[in-house]
Structure formats: structure tokens, C-alpha cells
Amino acid sequence: MMENFDVIIVGAGIVGLSTAWRAARAGARVLVLDKGPTAYEASSRATGYLSLRGETPEESPLAQAAERLWDGLDEELGYPTEWTQKGRLWAAITPQAFDALQITFQSFQRTGIPFEFIDAKTCRELIPALTPHTLGGIHTPRAGHANPQRTSQAFAWAFQDLGGEIREYTPVLDLLTRGGRISGVRTPWGEIHAGSVVLCAAAHNAALLAPLGIDFPVAPVRLEAFVTAPLPPLFDQAFIAHGLAIRQTRRGNIHVNGGPHEWTAAGVATEMPKPTTPLVRNIARRLFEVFPTLRHAQMLRSWAGIIDVTPDQITIVHAFDAPKGLIAASSAGHGFGMSPSLGLALADLALQGRTDMPVASLSLARFADLPQDWRRIWNWQPGSYNT
Ligand SMILES: Cc1cc2nc3c(=O)[nH]c(=O)nc-3n(C[C@H](O)[C@H](O)[C@H](O)COP(=O)(O)OP(=O)(O)OC[C@H]3O[C@@H](n4cnc5c(N)ncnc54)[C@H](O)[C@@H]3O)c2cc1C
Structure with missing residues (x-):
């Protein structure tokens, strides 16, 4: 039929x-x-x-x-998404990243969204666990995250x-x-x-x-991620720094992903390999550079995923x-x-x-x-x- x-x-x-x-x-x-x-x-x-x-x-x-x-x-859905709207901070912890972020900020001002370039002290007031090397960042009280x-x-x-x-x-x-x-x-x-x-x-x-x-x-590209075991609350903003996206989940896990990313190929209905590689060590090192207090956190599990990137x-x-x-x-x-x-x-x-x-x-x-x-x-x- x-x-x-x-x-x-x-x-x-x-x-x-x-x-x-x-x-x-x-x-x-x-x-x-x-x-x-x-x-x-x-x-x-x-x-x-x-x-x-x-x-x-x-x-x-x-x-x-x-x-x-x-x-x-x-x-509307009738099921929880864990949506949390506590703003977003994109911080720089190296002079190169700080200069690049100031250039990026120019495009942010074209959106009409209240984005603000804030200094190191204000970044660390928002997220006290941040490294003392923090130099500044782009902040908005809007944006958010979910599970x-x-x-x-x-x-x-x-x-x-x-x-x-x-x-x-x-x-x-x-x-x-x-x-x-x-x-x-x-x-x-x-x-x-x-x-x-x-x-x-x-x-x-x-x-x-x-x-x-x-x-x-x-073009498909593979990126890697991991979560730590749950920790006491550190921050609830969507947070980006040092090439990493770092989120604390509702249960306290620190959830992190980052580059460099590997370009790959996709065919009809094929499954693309998603190995965890030693790159995870580099992600972990950068995480500790952003949040020195996480140095003793336990890694719970790691994985990779493929995203589709347009030109x-x-x-x-x-x-x-x-x-x-x-x-x-x-x-x-x-x-x-x-x-x-x-x-x-x-x-x-x-x-x-x-x-x-x-x-x-x-x-x-x-x-x-x-x-x-x-x-x-x-x-x-x-x-x-x-x-
Ligand atoms: C580590 C990581 C972190 C990310 N972080 C964020 C983030 O913080 N915020 C954000 O907005 N985005 C993030 N993304 C990107 C986000 O996950 C994707 O943009 C989004 O999930 C894309 O959804 P999708 O439904 O288009 O694709 P997918 O979730 O990839 O779904 C596509 C589906 O199509 C199916 N499919 C493929 N070919 C066929 C076929 N021939 N027939 C039938 N089915 C087929 C696949 O099996 C798959 O289930 C992240 C991605 C990764 C990997």
C-alpha cells in the first residue's frame, strides 16, 4: 500500500x-x-x-x-528543557584574544541587543571563579542555555x-x-x-x-566535548573563553566543548566516525587555564559530535x-x-x-x-x- x-x-x-x-x-x-x-x-x-x-x-x-x-x-511542549536565561559572557584571557574580541564587538553593536564590553573586574564579579588573567569580555544579560x-x-x-x-x-x-x-x-x-x-x-x-x-x-566538522562530575554552583551564564564553550548543568556538571575541529565527509545515510581523541587533554588544559579551581575536577565522560558548517x-x-x-x-x-x-x-x-x-x-x-x-x-x- x-x-x-x-x-x-x-x-x-x-x-x-x-x-x-x-x-x-x-x-x-x-x-x-x-x-x-x-x-x-x-x-x-x-x-x-x-x-x-x-x-x-x-x-x-x-x-x-x-x-x-x-x-x-x-x-507549550509539556516537558522540561532546563531553559535558563542568565545572560552570556564571552571573555578573553590572552592579549591576542582580547584584541580579537574588541574587533568582534563591532559587529555585535549592529544587532540592537544590549551587548556591553566589560572590564576584567566586572567579568570576575559576574563569575568569581574566573582566572585572574581575565582581561575583559562581551556581556549580555540576554541569551541562555538548556539541556x-x-x-x-x-x-x-x-x-x-x-x-x-x-x-x-x-x-x-x-x-x-x-x-x-x-x-x-x-x-x-x-x-x-x-x-x-x-x-x-x-x-x-x-x-x-x-x-x-x-x-x-x-561542510561537516567534528568537535569534542566532555563533562566533569557534578560540582557546587560556579556560574549559570552561557560562557565562552579560550576557544571553549563552558556550561554548568543544573546538576552541577561542567560541560565543555572546543576546537580545533576536524573537517570530515558525509554521504547519504552514512554514519560519520566520532572518536574521542587526545585533543580532549588540550580542551581540559584550556578549561583549567580559564577556571584554575577545576584542576582537580573529575572527568565523567567524553564524546564527539559533527556539525554542519556553511561557508x-x-x-x-x-x-x-x-x-x-x-x-x-x-x-x-x-x-x-x-x-x-x-x-x-x-x-x-x-x-x-x-x-x-x-x-x-x-x-x-x-x-x-x-x-x-x-x-x-x-x-x-x-x-x-x-x-
Ligand atoms: C559538541 C557540540 C556542541 C554544540 N554546541 C551548541 C550550542 O551550544 N548551541 C547551539 O545552538 N548549537 C550547538 N551545536 C550545534 C547543534 O548541535 C546543531 O547545530 C544542531 O543540533 C543541528 O540540528 P539538526 O537537527 O540540524 O542536526 P542533527 O542533530 O545532526 O540531526 C540530523 C539528523 O539527520 C539524520 N540523517 C542524516 N542523513 C539521513 C538520511 N539520509 N535519512 C534519514 N535521516 C538522516 C541523522 O541521523 C541525524 O539524526 C553543538 C554541536 C556539537 C557537536
Whole structure:
């Protein structure tokens, strides 16, 4: 029997799940397909920050829309996300980082968000455990963080509560088109049809779109993370310093990720290796340089994850004219925080062909002049590192 849905979503990461929940809430019959378990990839491996994208003001409106949605999300979903809005501090502890941060701050001022460049003393008043070498930082009382595993689970459960179906271990191998429109997908167990298909398969989107002659400029990169055993409260801001994102969870664990990151390759439905490497020692050393009191903290577990990075590191939201009904997204490595507004935009586009969410400048049109071998030119090649 031929299966038919209003919308098929490829990828049960947080972007796909948020889209699915919104579309199901609007009354659509939605099927989510994933090559593996729900939220097994980047979405459960993230640190959990919402960045307001001061460094890329073009997508800051979408991040600010996400911020508004995060506020009521626990209640709307009916499950806890551990959303905490205690601001964000991006600190510099070396003279080079301090100079770079002052330059970065110029773009932050284009967002209209209350970002402030604060001195070392004010940084250490906000987070007393910070190293005495702290030189200053960018602070906003806005932004925040949540628990990536709980949030992914919350979206999945809320979607299923509405009757939505997530089919795990069901890779999409091909996109099907008929008469200039998307008509469905092919899986190892046959075809499934829908009037609209939303690609939320992160870097795998590129391999799914290539047979249609569509260039989706996205590169996968592996990064590593670990958590310590729970510690007494140190800080509750979203905190960045020394190339690390460092969050203290509600249970007290210090959760940290950082670079350098290794570029990798993604094929249709393949699983990319995610080893923990000796790089973790370098991350740990930098963590101790930022928070000397953590030197005796116990490491609990470590892992790696893959993010999809776009050439300008800005989110892609694209509704194709040909084939019509096909939509693709890449959250450029910061999709956890953006997931509430990104999902709303993608669900609107799938169901109505338009959205009030601020995504007009995030389409593929901006890459019209990008050379096809951009990854080779920039050395974003599998096996090379970005430092
Ligand atoms: C260590 C780390 C820290 C991070 N920290 C943050 C942070 O603090 N804040 C933030 O905003 N972001 C952060 N990110 C990035 C964030 O996790 C991602 O941007 C976000 O999770 C992307 O969600 P997604 O649903 O698009 O992708 P994913 O979670 O990668 O989901 C894509 C899904 O598609 C599936 N799939 C792929 N190919 C196919 C196919 N052919 N058929 C069916 N299914 C397929 C995959 O199995 C996967 O489940 C971090 C990422 C990592 C790894």
C-alpha cells in the first residue's frame, strides 16, 4: 500500500523534531524519518547555548525570535528543557584574544541587543571563579542555555503526543519528484509520498540534493566535548573563553566543548566516525587555564559530535522553486539554540509556502558566486583541522 503524508521530514535531530512538532500542531500529517535513533547526532551532543548571533547580525533576528519562543517552550511542549536565561559572557584571557574580541564587538553593536564590553573586574564579579588573567569580555544579560538531550526528547514526545510518527533506522536514499514538484522519498523499504519534504539531515542534505543537480554548500566538522562530575554552583551564564564553550548543568556538571575541529565527509545515510581523541587533554588544559579551581575536577565522560558548517557560518533556510515543495535547512553549527524559530519557519514554509519568521536573507541565493570547489580552496577538506 502506498503511504502518503502531508509532510515528510528527513532527520530526527532537534531541527527536524521542532519542525515536525510545529507542523503537527498546525494539523498536518507528519512523518519523521531518521537513519538512526532519534537525536543521536549533533542535537544530543551540543553544549546547549542559545547565541543571539552578535557575530553574524544577518541571522540575529531569527535567534532573537528563538529567544522569545524558548521562554514559553516548557509549558507549550509539556516537558522540561532546563531553559535558563542568565545572560552570556564571552571573555578573553590572552592579549591576542582580547584584541580579537574588541574587533568582534563591532559587529555585535549592529544587532540592537544590549551587548556591553566589560572590564576584567566586572567579568570576575559576574563569575568569581574566573582566572585572574581575565582581561575583559562581551556581556549580555540576554541569551541562555538548556539541556540538549532533554530538549530533543521534549520535542520528540510533544510531537508524538499529537499523533506524529518518528521512524528510526529508516534512511532516506533518494528524493522523488514528479512534474517539477517533490513527491516523496525512497527508503530501503520502499517509497513514501508527501506533498512537502523538509531536509533536516544536517550535512547529509548535500548528498541528498546532489542527484537533483543542487549544490548545498555545507561542510561537516567534528568537535569534542566532555563533562566533569557534578560540582557546587560556579556560574549559570552561557560562557565562552579560550576557544571553549563552558556550561554548568543544573546538576552541577561542567560541560565543555572546543576546537580545533576536524573537517570530515558525509554521504547519504552514512554514519560519520566520532572518536574521542587526545585533543580532549588540550580542551581540559584550556578549561583549567580559564577556571584554575577545576584542576582537580573529575572527568565523567567524553564524546564527539559533527556539525554542519556553511561557508559564511550563517543558517540556511531554502524553499526550492524546483522542485516545488522541497525545503532544506542547515543551522551552520548553532542550531540547538535556534531550533524553536527555525522549526517554526520550516513548518510554515512546508505548509503555507511562506513564513513571518525572519529567514528571507538566509536562502541559498547568497551563494550564487561560490565556486563549486570552495571546500578545497579553503582547505575545509576531510582530515584537515580548523584552528
Ligand atoms: C559538541 C557540540 C556542541 C554544540 N554546541 C551548541 C550550542 O551550544 N548551541 C547551539 O545552538 N548549537 C550547538 N551545536 C550545534 C547543534 O548541535 C546543531 O547545530 C544542531 O543540533 C543541528 O540540528 P539538526 O537537527 O540540524 O542536526 P542533527 O542533530 O545532526 O540531526 C540530523 C539528523 O539527520 C539524520 N540523517 C542524516 N542523513 C539521513 C538520511 N539520509 N535519512 C534519514 N535521516 C538522516 C541523522 O541521523 C541525524 O539524526 C553543538 C554541536 C556539537 C557537536
